[in-house]
Amino acid sequence: MHTTLNKTPQVISSQELLDHWQGHRALTRRTIEVFPEEAFFSHTIGGMRTFAEMVMELLGIAGPGIKEIATGKSAPLNEHLDHGNKKDRLLELWDEATIEINTYWAQIKEEQFQRNIKIFGQYEGTVWSSIFYFIDNEIHHRGQAYVYLRSLGIEPPAFYER
Numbered sequence: 001m002h003t004t005l006n007k008t009p010q011v012i013s014s015q016e017l018l019d020h021w022q023g024h025r026a027l028t029r030r031t032i033e034v035f036p037e038e039a040f041f042s043h044t045i046g047g048m049r050t051f052a053e054m055v056m057e058l059l060g061i062a063g064p065g066i067k068e069i070a071t072g073k074s075a076p077l078n079e080h081l082d083h084g085n086k087k088d089r090l091l092e093l094w095d096e097a098t099i100e101i102n103t104y105w106a107q108i109k110e111e112q113f114q115r116n117i118k119i120f121g122q123y124e125g126t127v128w129s130s131i132f133y134f135i136d137n138e139i140h141h142r143g144q145a146y147v148y149l150r151s152l153g154i155e156p157p158a159f160y161e162r
Helices: 014-034 037-042 051-071 087-105 110-114 127-151
Strands: 116-119 123-126
Touching: 014 051, 014 087, 014 127, 037 051, 037 087, 051 087, 051 116, 051 127, 110 127, 116 127, 123 127
Parallel strands: none
Antiparallel strands: 116 123
16 A cells, blocks of 8 residues: 655646646747737727737746746846837747746746745745736736737637647
């Protein structure tokens, strides 16, 4: 008989959580890809930001946030990235962030997920709640992008194909 002492029950593993998030990131990437270049940087509805601005926010949070969690070194949130109004440049940055997330995620120990942190020096929570915010925020902005795409007569990627 195998017995594990003092083991905290868990629903999913760290790797499963990363895979879940990366599935969402892949879907968001496909959403960026289908956006017409000009509309990506200019189309808005009801005073919302352009999808390009939302993507810069997501890029400012994801890789740097996981890096901060892994290293403990805080840096201010930076949502202003040099992209030269080129969607391809933001896709390159998206791919770089994916690598950064995978690299630093591997350095986060299971016991760290319960630790209290102040991400970007200003948002208090636990490691896991911060990561959930990163994911939830991405889903929220992708939903806004879906509305934009539909208003442009473009069918967005199926939300369940992660």
